[in-house]
Amino acid sequence: MDTDWLSEDEEQAWRAFRRLLVALPARIGRDLARDSGLSAADYEVLSTLSEKPDRRWPLKELAAKMEWSRSRLSHHAARMQGRGLIDKEPDPQDARGCLLHLTDDGFAVLEQAAPHHVVSVRSRFLEHVSADELAMLRRLSTRIADLPD
């Protein structure tokens, strides 16, 4: 195999895939902003927080779960706090840390947003992918995302 360049097939596939990499998140993000006033990042924070019964996560752990830097989450959480979607509380286990807490308002916004978001993911993506393709895509995505950084 020529390792110095891409074959025609590889080139075309890589081009097509890059288009998808850009277009799909952009479309779903626009839907989310239009339907619920949330960015994709907002939605990810809210939905991850809502997974815990008490709606609280240490910032460090939430950042790790979402694969965000602590800096990014700190900045983003400050903005979301300003909008009343989340709270910050001192961490009783570690005086350096803080807990991010999904407020009732934030939970209500998430509950309103979720069904629209599902419709968006379906209509922009899932509806156009067969079960076989989806299974393949999942295996492939996991395989590649799990490679070392």
Add this chain to the structure above:
Amino acid sequence: MDTDWLSEDEEQAWRAFRRLLVALPARIGRDLARDSGLSAADYEVLSTLSEKPDRRWPLKELAAKMEWSRSRLSHHAARMQGRGLIDKEPDPQDARGCLLHLTDDGFAVLEQAAPHHVVSVRSRFLEHVSADELAMLRRLSTRIADLPD
């Protein structure tokens, strides 16, 4: 089918795919910055400009080709001009417009960057995808990216 939520399979596949959507461009972008001091956006501009024999494109057309806004390309081109990678020239066909021109320096940077970038795309992506998977991914990507916005 329940249109109100995602099945377990759909949920898992969507999660895995979203991880890929974030991780793959980030890794390839980091490789590019490390090997050549270019961002993915820089590389896209340089390589698209290099496709024309005279290395010139009207800004409007380049933006359309890359599916960028004119504003984004204008900002980005100004920064790349500051680094000497490209020039701006008046468009002889349209006094409102301008031509973006790949400089010799820009071309040299692209020539240096390209083989490293190919290695990166191979090692982070293509090597881990079979020919069948790649063909399926290409069809799927084209199908979805071609949907209306």
Add this chain to the structure above:
DNA sequence: TACATTTCGTTGACATGTCATCAAGACCTC
């Protein structure tokens, strides 16, 4: 205990993208 090291979240400087707006020029219609 004392001291060095590590970890936590915050902060500020900066890079990059979006959006609305603008002046200049092209285009259209009469």
Add this chain to the structure above:
DNA sequence: GAGGTCTTGATGACATGTCAACGAAATGTA
């Protein structure tokens, strides 16, 4: 060719992300 309208690229305000540096608190080690 005159006047209104659209298009082009630039610009400024703003949102969001990265990176390096920091103070405070936890942890490890003598």
